[in-house]
Amino acid sequence: MRPRFVKSLAALIFCASALVLGVAAAPASAAIPCWKALINDWYDGRIDQTYPASCYTEAIQHLPQDVDTYSSAKDDIQRALLATLHHGEPPTYDPNAASDSSSGSSGGGSHGFLYRTIQWLGPSNAGSIPLPLLILAGVAFLLLAAAGGSFISRRLNERRLPPPQP
Numbered sequence: 001m002r003p004r005f006v007k008s009l010a011a012l013i014f015c016a017s018a019l020v021l022g023v024a025a026a027p028a029s030a031a032i033p034c035w036k037a038l039i040n041d042w043y044d045g046r047i048d049q050t051y052p053a054s055c056y057t058e059a060i061q062h063l064p065q066d067v068d069t070y071s072s073a074k075d076d077i078q079r080a081l082l083a084t085l086h087h088g089e090p091p092t093y094d095p096n097a098a099s100d101s102s103s104g105s106s107g108g109g110s111h112g113f114l115y116r117t118i119q120w121l122g123p124s125n126a127g128s129i130p131l132p133l134l135i136l137a138g139v140a141f142l143l144l145a146a147a148g149g150s151f152i153s154r155r156l157n158e159r160r161l162p163p164p165q166p
Helices: 002-024 034-042 053-061 065-070 073-087 113-121 131-160
Strands: none
Touching (some): 065 073
């Protein structure tokens, strides 16, 4: 009966971890608001595309408190708005394009292996959860599940042992 219990527990742990990682890595919807796309575009430190003027003001209004306080996002977005209005360029932002928002990088081989690896592991936009954090959470979940499994196994083994003879 014990191997059956261990197999069931292992299957349960595997299914639960797959479910957690699957929910965490679920893709975002394709149509995101332009203010969110603008914030994601700014996430690497510069704004690569031009947006309608309303997107800039909405992005400033929707900035998270910590980003507004501890970064230059508000100033950078205002500067991009003024540059767009000054130059009179038409918006290059396409709301129907994929929500990858990696428009600034061409993905060429101009960067080294380490830089490309860090870019691949890191978040692709301001709203995504970093992959190393997801892996760490998965390992922590598996360790907790293994500890719980050993605790249950120990309890079941204690029940099977006959009481000590006086």
